[in-house]
Amino acid sequence: MRTIFFILQKEFLQVFRNRSMLPIIFVVPVVQLLVLAFAANYEIRNLSVDVVDYDGSTWSRQLRDKLLSSGYFTLHRQSYSHKEAFEDLEANRADLVLTIPAHFERDLVRENEAKVQLLVNAINGSKAGLAYGYAASIIGQFNRQVRMDWLALDEDDGPEHIDVTYRYWYNPTLNYKFFMVPGILVVLVTLIGAFLSGMNIVKEKEIGTIEQLNVTPIRKHHFIIGKLLPFWIIALFELAFGLTVGKLVFSLPFEGNIAWVFLFAAVYLLVMLGLGLLISTFTETQQQSMFITWFFLIIFILMSGLFTPIESMPAWAQKLTLINPVAYFVKVIRMVMQKGSGWADIQHYFGIMLLMAAVVNGVAVWNYRKTV
Amino acid sequence: MREFFVFVRKECYHIFRDRRTLLILFGMPVVLIVLFGFAITNEVRNVKIAVLDQAQDAYSRQLTDRITASGYFTVDRYLHAEQDIEPVFRKGEVKMVMVVPPNFGHKFYHGRKAPLQLLTDASDPNTGTTLVNYANAIILRYQQEMTGKITLPLTIQPEARMIYNPSLKSVFLFVPGVMTLILMLVCAMMTSITITREKELGTMEILLVSPLKPVTIIAGKVIPYIALSFIIALTILAMGFWIFGMPIRGSLLLLLLECLLFCLAALSLGILISSLTNSQQTAMMISMMGLLLPTILLSGFVFPLESMPKPLQIFANIVPAKWFIIILKDVMLKGAGLRQVWQPTLILGGMTLFFLLVSVRKFKTRLS
Numbered sequence: 259m260r261t262i263f264f265i266l267q268k269e270f271l272q273v274f275r276n277r278s279m280l281p282i283i284f285v286v287p288v289v290q291l292l293v294l295a296f297a298a299n300y301e302i303r304n305l306s307v308d309v310v311d312y313d314g315s316t317w318s319r320q321l322r323d324k325l326l327s328s329g330y331f332t333l334h335r336q337s338y339s340h341k342e343a344f345e346d347l348e349a350n351r352a353d354l355v356l357t358i359p360a361h362f363e364r365d366l367v368r369e370n371e372a373k374v375q376l377l378v379n380a381i382n383g384s385k386a387g388l389a390y391g392y393a394a395s396i397i398g399q400f401n402r403q404v405r406m407d408w409l410a411l412d413e414d415d416g417p418e419h420i421d422v423t424y425r426y427w428y429n430p431t432l433n434y435k436f437f438m439v440p441g442i443l444v445v446l447v448t449l450i451g452a453f454l455s456g457m458n459i460v461k462e463k464e465i466g467t468i469e470q471l472n473v474t475p476i477r478k479h480h481f482i483i484g485k486l487l488p489f490w491i492i493a494l495f496e497l498a499f500g501l502t503v504g505k506l507v508f509s510l511p512f513e514g515n516i517a518w519v520f521l522f523a524a525v526y527l528l529v530m531l532g533l534g535l536l537i538s539t540f541t542e543t544q545q546q547s548m549f550i551t552w553f554f555l556i557i558f559i560l561m562s563g564l565f566t567p568i569e570s571m572p573a574w575a576q577k578l579t580l581i582n583p584v585a586y587f588v589k590v591i592r593m594v595m596q597k598g599s600g601w602a603d604i605q606h607y608f609g610i611m612l613l614m615a616a617v618v619n620g621v622a623v624w625n626y627r628k629t630v
Numbered sequence: 631m632r633e634f635f636v637f638v639r640k641e642c643y644h645i646f647r648d649r650r651t652l653l654i655l656f657g658m659p660v661v662l663i664v665l666f667g668f669a670i671t672n673e674v675r676n677v678k679i680a681v682l683d684q685a686q687d688a689y690s691r692q693l694t695d696r697i698t699a700s701g702y703f704t705v706d707r708y709l710h711a712e713q714d715i716e717p718v719f720r721k722g723e724v725k726m727v728m729v730v731p732p733n734f735g736h737k738f739y740h741g742r743k744a745p746l747q748l749l750t751d752a753s754d755p756n757t758g759t760t761l762v763n764y765a766n767a768i769i770l771r772y773q774q775e776m777t778g779k780i781t782l783p784l785t786i787q788p789e790a791r792m793i794y795n796p797s798l799k800s801v802f803l804f805v806p807g808v809m810t811l812i813l814m815l816v817c818a819m820m821t822s823i824t825i826t827r828e829k830e831l832g833t834m835e836i837l838l839v840s841p842l843k844p845v846t847i848i849a850g851k852v853i854p855y856i857a858l859s860f861i862i863a864l865t866i867l868a869m870g871f872w873i874f875g876m877p878i879r880g881s882l883l884l885l886l887l888e889c890l891l892f893c894l895a896a897l898s899l900g901i902l903i904s905s906l907t908n909s910q911q912t913a914m915m916i917s918m919m920g921l922l923l924p925t926i927l928l929s930g931f932v933f934p935l936e937s938m939p940k941p942l943q944i945f946a947n948i949v950p951a952k953w954f955i956i957i958l959k960d961v962m963l964k965g966a967g968l969r970q971v972w973q974p975t976l977i978l979g980g981m982t983l984f985f986l987l988v989s990v991r992k993f994k995t996r997l998s
Contacts, residue, residue: 282915290919296939297927303937347793370783380792381963383800384672385934390790401786408784418742420773424762426752427719437754457911544910545823546651553654566670567757569677575669596753599720
């Protein structure tokens with residue numbers, strides 16, 4: 259026990275002596291959390307739109323105003339030439355061009371039908387889809403309004419219809435940050451756990467000091483625990499720190515008992531530290547270990563459901579997420595914080611995580627030799 | 631000049647001897663392209679929902695059929711009471727619950743208005759709203775089916791044309807993105823680490839007392855990585871072209887020259903980082919937090935820049951990746967020539983020059 263304590267002391271001294279490491283561990287994550295929380299947002303706003311109004315009637319102006327007052331679009335230019343607008347689209351100055359043809363109002367009244375044209379810059383496919391969706395629904399609303407004004411109808415006079423009401427549970431204001439910030443915390447904790455621990459052991463190998471450690475009476479498990487425990491503590495501290503920042507800055511909801519998050523994180527970190535250890539056992543240089551860790555982490559993170567839902571993945575990819583520890587932690591932290599899930603809801607995932615920790619650390623320790 | 635080539639050869643040996651890193655270096659772009667191409671989408675498909683059908687009439691059953699027939703939803707279970715809703719949501723098993731109140735069909739035909747409730751798990755707000763939109767569209771279509779077709783007077787028909795990407799493929803976004811990310815990784819992260827490695831192992835001193843000039847040492851370290859990143863860039867372009875049908879409408883030569891420019895910018899950042907730190911761990915953390923994350927987040931690759939708060943949008947201007955992605959898209963998709971992309975090219979060139987100057991100034995020929 260005393261031996262472990264001394265190794266721990268040595269490790270902490272080394273971590274804190276490195277001047278540039280301190281800001282990396284404490285300042286950078288906060289900055290990342292703040293930047294990421296604002297940046298990670300799929301919501302599309304402020305699309306710039308060019309309006310080409312050949313009609314110049316009351317209704318065409320009303321349609322334009324309705325589009326601009328929705329909050330999704332800002333007017334880039336109102337022009338009278340289709341060519342100019344298309345040039346804006348080409349030069350990325352406009353995302354959308356709305357063309358209202360001449361005699362729009364007259365056709366609408368006389369022929370009961372009029373067309374408007376929307377040109378969308380679709381290089382970013384999903385953005386273009388959303389932009390068109392917003393514009394089409396605004397035009398639809400405007401259409402209903404015009405119809406009711408002109409025919410002097412009101413809602414209840416219409417034909418039979420289904421009255422759909424919807425409610426958004428757990429996040430009624432649709433605040434995307436409540437969803438993203440817990441996920442970002444997972445990434446930060448993962449980076450500390452998997453990267454630093456693995457590199458720390460390889461560093462001793464690369465510099466050659468591992469031989470000195472090997473000839474000391476330190477036992478294998480002393481060495482491993484001494485190497486991993488500091489990062490386990492630092493990462494848990496980081497999580498607490500991040501949660502506090504999240505609470506203060508974004509007023510994150512804490513629906514469930516936060517102890518479940520920490521309990522889960524404690525086991526999750528064992529998996530990540532074990533992964534770092536495992537990688538360090540079959541790499542010789544820090545560059546190698548970093549690279550291999552990076553490779554696995556980027557796959558884990560992209561496939562974790564952090565940015566895109568797991569349900570939208572094809573079946574083979576969904577199967578793969580079953581062995582992805584990041585996916586479990588992302589799911590659990592969101593469940594506990596947003597929905598207030600308790601032990602009964604997460605025990606299944608907790609069991610899987612324990613199993614993973616046992617397997618990964620078992621293989622890593624078995625693979626680790628105290629000889630060179 | 632001969633010494634220089636010998637030094638480059640030494641660096642190449644280092645790189646080629648490390649098989650694992652090399653494997654990952656070439657495996658990474660392939661894996662990333664495959665993941666982005668096939669697995670990472672926001673599309674809604676086969677989402678599990680639950681139905682609480684209190685009406686149990688022909689119409690409510692037909693409506694459920696229509697919802698499942700769309701392919702967007704599958705009915706995971708039928709609930710029997712309102713109390714059952716909360717637990718299924720809490721376990722995270724279904725994403726949406728449709729509540730059909732009693733006498734659905736009767737109310738529709740006799741009361742002219744049949745209420746229907748959609749409850750979504752909006753802990754992911756994006757999916758939540760998308761689900762409601764899709765379900766709404768299906769319900770609307772079913773309603774038309776129930777009433778028979780009615781032509782409404784005064785109909786405005788929006789006609790849409792999706793320019794440059796009519797089928798709204800996401801490949802046009804992620805091929806440039808992955809390319810930028812990998813080039814940044816190879817050029818900036820790898821160089822900063824190889825240089826700090828010499829420092830950490832103490833071999834930098836030996837190099838500095840050798841007749842090689844510091845500039846030669848740095849150039850020698852950097853050139854193999856430029857070659858490597860070029861091969862990787864070509865691999866990504868080839869995969870994008872043949873597997874996903876990403877067009878290259880502009881000139882290939884211009885495209886490669888722009889790649890070279892971006893590589894230089896990334897390399898100079900890598901050299902700068904290595905002159906600021908002495909340990910590989912720090913160099914790695916700085917290049918990851920300071921270069922890779924901004925490249926992923928603030929370049930418009932994953933998240934749209936327009937919807938970010940103003941300060942972030944302004945900050946994004948100093949991220950080289952943003953300009954490189956603009957150039958890539960313009961050249962590949964719009965067939966732009968140098969005349970159209972001179973502005974981002976100039977900005978990128980200016981950045982490169984600035985970083986190179988700073989890193990040369992900062993590079994110390996003395997160790998302590």
